[in-house]
Amino acid sequence: MSAPDQLLVVIDPVARRMDGESVRIAKDVLCAGARAKICLPETGKEFARALARRGRRRPVVIGDDRALLRTVGLLHRERELAAGGPVSVVPVGSTVSLARSLGVPTSTVAAARAVLDGRVRRLDLLVDDSDGVVLGGLRIPAASPARLPPSSVWTTCRTLVRTLSLAGPAPTPALRTYRLRVEADGVLMSDLDVPVEDVSVRSRDGRAEVLVRGTGSGSPVRAEALTVTVSGPDFRYRADEVVGGPVRTRTWTVREAAWGLMVPVGAEA
Incomplete structure (x- = not known):
């Protein structure tokens, strides 16, 4: 049996707890089609140790999007x-939208068969300056209503009286904004003097597609680049399913076709 037919199957503990039946089905299909070593890590360290000792076996993870992200991040x-x-x-698991967007079937049997009989799809990778990875996309931050500050009982009563005595439309919730400097390949897209509602970055065909939405009435600013740098006051960002930060500056670089993912033969390229 050749090396590609030897699998290291790492079963995420969350998947085992949430859906043991699907895990069993996946394991049965994989073991019937290839020589598979099964690993059942309980912690992140055990997960990393199993991957590090895989030898020539091809890594397979049974789990949700976070397990996929963990695997790609460790290998990177x-x-x-x-x-x-x-x-x-x-x-x-409960969150598998990232895997689906990358071309992996969400059906347990179909996904397991793709491991055995599928093809390799080459995918870009966004890598940040702390060695973190992004498989799908990132946002900084999504627009959301601002939180109201806590108030005392007296303030609440005054507000209630004022509301009852003055008829008028309900106020529109304010949007949380950031003051960010956004650069695409060194070209300035937005500076600290412009409030920003949302920044999104997604890699496609070896380039990063960058979209910056401000609070003004103008259209969003778009660009394509190999590197994207965001800086400013402490900000958080969502990279796939993981929230990062707060940081004051972060640079993401596109690595074209940096990794391969097994998908069904008929999956869209």
Whole structure:
């Protein structure tokens, strides 16, 4: 049996707790089609140790989007993501939208068969300056209503009286905004003097698509670049399913076709 037919199947503990039946089905399909070593890590360290000791076995993770992100991130930090062969995932869990968007079936049997009989899809990777990875996209931040400050009982009573005595439309919730400097390949897209509602970045065909929405009436600012740098007062960002920060500056760089993912043969390129 050749090396590509040897699998290291790492079953995420969350998947085992949430849907043991789907895990069993996936394991049965994989073991019937290839020589598979099954690992049942309980902690993040055990998960990393299992991947590090995979040898020539092809890594397969049974779990949700966070398990997929953890796998790709660990292989990237080992500098074995490009040369170490494709990654495979059988989505099991409550959050599998990222895997689906990358072309992996959410059906347990179909995803397991894609591991055995599928093809390798080469995908871009966004890598930040702290060695974090983004598979799908990131946002800084999504527009959301501002939180009202806590008030005392007396303030609440005064507000109630004022509301009852003055008829008028309900106020529109304010949007949380950031003062951010956004640069695409060194070209300024937005500076600190412009309130920003939302910044989104997504890699496509070897370039990062950047979209900056401000609070003014103008159209969003768009750009394509290899590197995107955001700086300003402490800000948080959502990279796929993971919230990062707060940071004052962060740079993301596109790595074209940096990793491979097993998808069904008929999946869209």
